[in-house]
Amino acid sequence: MADKNKGRIKINSELCKGCYLCISVCPKHIIAVSETLNHQGYYPSKSTDSSDDPKCTGCAMCATICPDVAIEVYRD
Numbered sequence: 580m581a582d583k584n585k586g587r588i589k590i591n592s593e594l595c596k597g598c599y600l601c602i603s604v605c606p607k608h609i610i611a612v613s614e615t616l617n618h619q620g621y622y623p624s625k626s627t628d629s630s631d632d633p634k635c636t637g638c639a640m641c642a643t644i645c646p647d648v649a650i651e652v653y654r655d
């Protein structure tokens with residue numbers, strides 16, 4: 580399963596303020612709105628990437644645009 584350009588993200592849901600800029604920029608459309616409120620009263624974004632067939636390329640556009648530095652990108 581060696582595949583280049585694979586990444587994954589971790590969203591800190593407690594830092595997220597629900598601006599959804601990350602959702603708007605992700606070229607793979609793998610970020611969505613969570614149905615669970617965080618402690619600040621926002622519905623944070625969440626990754627919907629599949630572990631069986633991951634789509635994240637690790638491009639980091641989501642992390643770059645996030646005003647609250649809530650997203651970390653890992654390249655495996």
Ligand code: SF4
Pocket residue numbers: 590594595596597598599600601602623624641644645646647648649650
């Ligand atoms: S860009 Fe950052 S603050 Fe905005 S929804 Fe995404 S993770 Fe949350």
Ligand code: SF4
Pocket residue numbers: 586587588604605606607608609610634635636637638639640641642652
């Ligand atoms: S790193 Fe790129 S592909 Fe992966 S979730 Fe963020 S914007 Fe989408």
